[in-house]
Amino acid sequence: MPKEDIRAAAEDLADSLAREHGVRSYWDGDRVKIKGAGVDGVLSFHDDLIDVSVRLGLLTSMFEAPLRREIQRYLDEHIT
Structure with a gap:
């Protein structure tokens, strides 16, 4: 998948x-940083x-499982 499509x-995520x-x-750069109340994250892509x-x-932390599922579902649907 082209880098522009991944970005x-x-x-969108x-x-x-x-x-x-x-x-x-x-x-x-090629990283999107995510911050919120009790949440600090980074999504990066290379190669x-x-x-x-x-x-x-x-x-x-009690929302870890739903958040993990949501991110995984989104990536499965949009990244090929």
Whole structure:
């Protein structure tokens, strides 16, 4: 998949997370950083690898499984 398409999918994912979970996102090179109450994450891509790293605070950690599923579902549907 071309890098531009991966970036567009990452932007869409960040927008979706902002709408549904109230997080903010901003780009730093080929990485989108995500921040919110109890959430701090980075989605980066290089070569053929997409890396999603999210740190959750104590109260938000109970949402780890649904958040993981949502991100995985989105990537499965939009990244080929």
